[in-house]
Amino acid sequence: KMSKGNSKPFTIFVEGNIGSGKTTFLKHFAALDNVVTLAEPVDRWREVRGENFLDLMYSDPSRWGITFQTYVQLTMLDLHTKPVERPIKMMERSIHSARYCFVENLHSSGLMPNPDFIALDEWFNWILKNHDVAGNLIIYLRTTPEVVHKRMLSRARTEESCVPLDYLQKLHQFHEDWLYHRKSFNCPAPVLVIDADKDLEMMAADFLTCEAKISDAVANLGKQ
Numbered sequence: 001k002m003s004k005g006n007s008k009p010f011t012i013f014v015e016g017n018i019g020s021g022k023t024t025f026l027k028h029f030a031a032l033d034n035v036v037t038l039a040e041p042v043d044r045w046r047e048v049r050g051e052n053f054l055d056l057m058y059s060d061p062s063r064w065g066i067t068f069q070t071y072v073q074l075t076m077l078d079l080h081t082k083p084v085e086r087p088i089k090m091m092e093r094s095i096h097s098a099r100y101c102f103v104e105n106l107h108s109s110g111l112m113p114n115p116d117f118i119a120l121d122e123w124f125n126w127i128l129k130n131h132d133v134a135g136n137l138i139i140y141l142r143t144t145p146e147v148v149h150k151r152m153l154s155r156a157r158t159e160e161s162c163v164p165l166d167y168l169q170k171l172h173q174f175h176e177d178w179l180y181h182r183k184s185f186n187c188p189a190p191v192l193v194i195d196a197d198k199d200l201e202m203m204a205a206d207f208l209t210c211e212a213k214i215s216d217a218v219a220n221l222g223k224q
């Protein structure tokens, strides 16, 4: 049993493209009594003191990308540093995917001016040096862009209504290079890959396998 507050919980980042089923995945684990799940704070991005930063970013990424991604970085840092009273902390995405997938995509596709990217990257590097945003396991919900594009459109989040397949293909590639081919940025934890193209009904077995692998990993952590 974890004693209160003096050692860090086993921290998991659930990563994946838009529409890859992260929220559904988290809901399954939220039901377990030794897990605290921290959903991506989308609602904080959609209503910031009267402004919708998410909508601003999608409507004019080169003007508002920095504004949105700076606030994403702040809200994710807040979740990374939030103490939890249970042995396992499961986060939807992380400050790492913010930088290595979303910011990287905006900058490399010319949607984010270089000075904005540099300022964000300087913040990111300082945070990594001065705060504990480490994880113990990454669960990568691996999908194909076509599948998640269809899901995204059927979910019909207003701000995402004009997100083209091309944007999801680029985001997919950044996730792949980072978490699957391991040929771009530093991977902050071991990666468990799950085929998330499947329909929800087919995922039940994967959830159970995942639970078993997580409890093994937690047990091994205790032994180290």
Ligand SMILES: Cc1cc2cn([C@H]3C[C@H](O)[C@@H](CO)O3)c(=O)nc2[nH]1
Pocket (backbone or CB within 6 Å): 018, 040, 042, 054, 072, 076, 093, 094, 095, 097, 098, 102, 160
């Ligand atoms: C960490 C992180 C999450 C995240 C989400 N998003 C977008 C993708 C979706 O349209 C929406 C909710 O995930 O926010 C983004 O542009 N940059 C992000 N960075």
